[in-house]
Amino acid sequence: xxxxxxxxxxxxxxxxMRQEIGTENVCLMxxxxxxxxxxxxxxxxxxxFNRSPFDGYAMRAAxxxxxxxxxxxxxxxxxxxPAGHMPRLEVSPGQAAKIMTGAPVPAGADCVVxxxxxxxxxxxxxxxxxxxxxxxxxxxGEDIAKGTMIAPKGTVIDPALIGMMASLGMEDVPVYRQxxxxxxxxxxxxxxxxxxxxxxxxRNSNTYALAGALLAIGAKxxxxxxxxxxxxxxxxAVESGLRDADMIITTGGVSxxxxxxxxxxxxxxxxxxxxxxxxxxxxxxxxxxxxxxxMILCLSxxxxxxxxxxxxxxxxxxxxxxxxxxxxxxxIDVALKSGINKPSxxxxxVRGRLAVEDGxxxxxxxxxxxxxxxxxxIGTALLGMIPEGSGPIPPxxxxxxxxxxxxNFEIGNGQLK
Amino acid sequence: xxxxxxxxxxxxxxxxMRQEIGTENVCLMxxxxxxxxxxxxxxxxxxxFNRSPFDGYAMRAAxxxxxxxxxxxxxxxxxxxPAGHMPRLEVSPGQAAKIMTGAPVPAGADCVVxxxxxxxxxxxxxxxxxxxxxxxxxxxGEDIAKGTMIAPKGTVIDPALIGMMASLGMEDVPVYRQxxxxxxxxxxxxxxxxxxxxxxxxRNSNTYALAGALLAIGAKxxxxxxxxxxxxxxxxAVESGLRDADMIITTGGVSxxxxxxxxxxxxxxxxxxxxxxxxxxxxxxxxxxxxxxxMILCLSxxxxxxxxxxxxxxxxxxxxxxxxxxxxxxxIDVALKSGINKPSxxxxxVRGRLAVEDGxxxxxxxxxxxxxxxxxxIGTALLGMIPEGSGPIPPxxxxxxxxxxxxNFEIGNGQLK
Numbered sequence: 001x002x003x004x005x006x007x008x009x010x011x012x013x014x015x016x017m018r019q020e021i022g023t024e025n026v027c028l029m030x031x032x033x034x035x036x037x038x039x040x041x042x043x044x045x046x047x048x049f050n051r052s053p054f055d056g057y058a059m060r061a062a063x064x065x066x067x068x069x070x071x072x073x074x075x076x077x078x079x080x081x082p083a084g085h086m087p088r089l090e091v092s093p094g095q096a097a098k099i100m101t102g103a104p105v106p107a108g109a110d111c112v113v114x115x116x117x118x119x120x121x122x123x124x125x126x127x128x129x130x131x132x133x134x135x136x137x138x139x140x141g142e143d144i145a146k147g148t149m150i151a152p153k154g155t156v157i158d159p160a161l162i163g164m165m166a167s168l169g170m171e172d173v174p175v176y177r178q179x180x181x182x183x184x185x186x187x188x189x190x191x192x193x194x195x196x197x198x199x200x201x202x203r204n205s206n207t208y209a210l211a212g213a214l215l216a217i218g219a220k221x222x223x224x225x226x227x228x229x230x231x232x233x234x235x236x237a238v239e240s241g242l243r244d245a246d247m248i249i250t251t252g253g254v255s256x257x258x259x260x261x262x263x264x265x266x267x268x269x270x271x272x273x274x275x276x277x278x279x280x281x282x283x284x285x286x287x288x289x290x291x292x293x294x295m296i297l298c299l300s301x302x303x304x305x306x307x308x309x310x311x312x313x314x315x316x317x318x319x320x321x322x323x324x325x326x327x328x329x330x331x332i333d334v335a336l337k338s339g340i341n342k343p344s345x346x347x348x349x350v351r352g353r354l355a356v357e358d359g360x361x362x363x364x365x366x367x368x369x370x371x372x373x374x375x376x377x378i379g380t381a382l383l384g385m386i387p388e389g390s391g392p393i394p395p396x397x398x399x400x401x402x403x404x405x406x407x408n409f410e411i412g413n414g415q416l417k
Numbered sequence: 418x419x420x421x422x423x424x425x426x427x428x429x430x431x432x433x434m435r436q437e438i439g440t441e442n443v444c445l446m447x448x449x450x451x452x453x454x455x456x457x458x459x460x461x462x463x464x465x466f467n468r469s470p471f472d473g474y475a476m477r478a479a480x481x482x483x484x485x486x487x488x489x490x491x492x493x494x495x496x497x498x499p500a501g502h503m504p505r506l507e508v509s510p511g512q513a514a515k516i517m518t519g520a521p522v523p524a525g526a527d528c529v530v531x532x533x534x535x536x537x538x539x540x541x542x543x544x545x546x547x548x549x550x551x552x553x554x555x556x557x558g559e560d561i562a563k564g565t566m567i568a569p570k571g572t573v574i575d576p577a578l579i580g581m582m583a584s585l586g587m588e589d590v591p592v593y594r595q596x597x598x599x600x601x602x603x604x605x606x607x608x609x610x611x612x613x614x615x616x617x618x619x620r621n622s623n624t625y626a627l628a629g630a631l632l633a634i635g636a637k638x639x640x641x642x643x644x645x646x647x648x649x650x651x652x653x654a655v656e657s658g659l660r661d662a663d664m665i666i667t668t669g670g671v672s673x674x675x676x677x678x679x680x681x682x683x684x685x686x687x688x689x690x691x692x693x694x695x696x697x698x699x700x701x702x703x704x705x706x707x708x709x710x711x712m713i714l715c716l717s718x719x720x721x722x723x724x725x726x727x728x729x730x731x732x733x734x735x736x737x738x739x740x741x742x743x744x745x746x747x748x749i750d751v752a753l754k755s756g757i758n759k760p761s762x763x764x765x766x767v768r769g770r771l772a773v774e775d776g777x778x779x780x781x782x783x784x785x786x787x788x789x790x791x792x793x794x795i796g797t798a799l800l801g802m803i804p805e806g807s808g809p810i811p812p813x814x815x816x817x818x819x820x821x822x823x824x825n826f827e828i829g830n831g832q833l834k
Contacts, residue, residue: 084606143789160794163626189501209580356749373560377577
């Protein structure tokens, strides 16, 4: 087991473990935000015929070669082709077919003129301007050519992709199963949310915050409750989590001290420790271990530290397990809107929101950056990286920030709020 | 009824209609992404006692006034206070209490020294450095002071807020009901997704794309199916949508032409038209009407135009109805990464992704900007505004872009993919 590793090393060590997950078919309406388990290729051309983009008349460009206001061309109308119906007749020289938006263009016609750009003339029409061959015709496969890649395996399905799959006739979608992630809180001081808060106790907020974060990245939380500060109780709870889920996340019992039992409890059940403690602060109290080929990630009992470690380590791991092709946290450059007054001995992450001001990416840090509560994580999605040994940082300084996938991603233009 | 209105006028006309929605209580785990229906205030101090931030010893700063390496101070240990337990004794001069992370600080002590910064000495401890009064103590209410606003009414609940509400003992959360939005496709050419695609027909992708988009913004789609191009069938379907839902969105039948039946169908059922046609292209074919105090929004049958109008008009309307305090589309400045070759006679919106390159907000436009399919909406969330009468636009030009709430919001640094 390695100790006091860098954040990069911790991520690397975790990524050496590959947990793969099975696949399933879900119906189209249940596919939103699921992860595609196969490439989606267009099985056919869209449209499957030359199509009119608006209501008008389909005709032959050659007939209009000399058309002008002074020399309008008169054409007879063959038929009317509504959307959803096939033309019955060809368009021969001197003819036009009335055609509605989305309707197939009859054979013989090679351009469409808008309804408003023609005049009725008895049973026929008068056209006063030229038209090029192919003008105003949506050709076969113009929207989607057969065989085109619509979306690759590993894509998170969004509303537009659902619409696209519907247009391709897919009633079911092959997706990866959602990872089941068990959550265990440990600590004599932890009581359930609805329990009376007697002296010295603290409510089990970690379980709920982490469950919410897991739901936000498409995983399914499995609730293991609260284990007392006792290695056998903890060990038994971890074993049941490993049995019922793909991975387990615990909180509490990972700091240096007498009652920090996670290491001992995991040793007793034969789990293999991977690393303990990361050189960041807060969020450095993390123990990673494995058993049955499953990840056991033990976070701090302090809510902000746990959430931070979740974003930095658990979220990429879970997203990768879930089959996402983009699973690492995105990294962007941002200018810190306000400065940071205090120096940072350790590498640390401040929480904040992204704003775009005058075309520049700006980070608006949350007011309270304390470790005890989740305040600074509400309404934010950025983790701004402050390097180890930084002095006070003036406003406007550019830093790197991670964009968290389980955060609250709403851009503000800096002026709203 | 107004016709050919600007986009701003269309938004304004729609916002004159206020549809308010009821509230309900949901349990904490069901609250993710729901909209708060009440301000959440902290009902108590967190922590409710002075707390130790790490494992160590709680003592009196006055005892350490002259402490140094050369002149270490010896203190006797009163007791050990584990997390979750109350101290039994006060700390008097010359004394210290061993204390664990999260445990309450005993009366009399006004600072905490880390375990690692002390040495054992028989039954007592030796401390070699000074400490200020209040140092390393998390005071009562430091994390959350009683009465503080945690999150106001109208906030979309994120994972961190769920955790915060759990720490405040909230098992149930007051939220707004989710709007029910009925979806109706119209058109003789439209067939269900699973049906065989005979000549001239097109699959009902609009219903699914819009349903996905509605789910993405927290609304519940109600499926009305497909109505033929016939005013009574359409009218009856609209009436049933208005009966079963808070609002109805239709697709098809709103362009200029013979078979554009929505206006007539709505007139026949006594709905009052608000506006028809917007000065943007694509997406300008929109009919808005009202009946029973409910919005009837009729979009184009063309998938990309329908999705565009949904983002520009339906989404803000639904988000506002859902109780969100931030319901309008955010507007940001972005630099267009590639140019736009063709001039734009009409005001139009190109689709693309946000990237942050060297601290600047950049828009990467989707390849195909055609009106027929949703391709350009997959994986994107930006609608870049191209003003009416623009010539070709060189790369790097800065434009305004809307950030869509039902789009796919993933920042890319421009180098991943």
